[in-house]
Amino acid sequence: MGGTLECFSNFLGSGRRHKKRKQFQTVELKVRMDCEGCELKVRNALSTMRGVQSVDINRKQYKVTVTGYVEPHKVIKRVQSTGKKAELWPYVPYNLVAHPYVAPTYDKKAPPGYVRNMEVIAVSSQVVRPEDQLTSLFSDDNPNACSIM
Incomplete structure (x- = not known):
């Protein structure tokens, strides 16, 4: 019962709310x-x-x-x-990025020693790495994946 009375007194007594x-x-x-x-x-x-x-x-x-x-x-x-x-x-030191010279990360406007943060780019759009394009080009599952006509 003490908890209930304390709750009501806090609610009615102080008009202030606690800010985070x-x-x-x-x-x-x-x-x-x-x-x-x-x-x-x-x-x-x-x-x-x-x-x-x-x-x-x-x-x-x-x-x-x-x-x-x-x-x-x-x-x-x-x-x-x-x-x-x-x-x-938007920039991080280039030694913290795995592939600092891939197209979305390299930025000519970046200060020396910095590249764009890949996490920010990955959140805003789908990142396509060059390695992913090559692995989908040659596929063991699809023998016609790399056919030249």
Whole structure:
């Protein structure tokens, strides 16, 4: 019975609801910035955001790193409110990818030493690797699979 009374007193007594606490995380974004004014605009917008501990901007790579108790979609919205196009950082170091020079992963716009993240590409579309095309070309199950006419 004590549990029921406690539940009702919590429900009626306090008008506040408990918010889910945000986790400390690092959000990396790709934001195109050409001048110091653009960089300053993005830095000011992010540093005034609640929960942000630090903002690190590498203008040469178009990379913005935000650490703190923030949610990624809210950080993107805040950057977009400055008029800049923002997306989650799509690159990983090339030594973490099995085939870094396959067509969907290799990107000329990537910073030196980085390629596109294959997991992001695999989620957005079906990835066809060159090895898969060759194995379907020569098949023991279908003797007519590789016939030249």
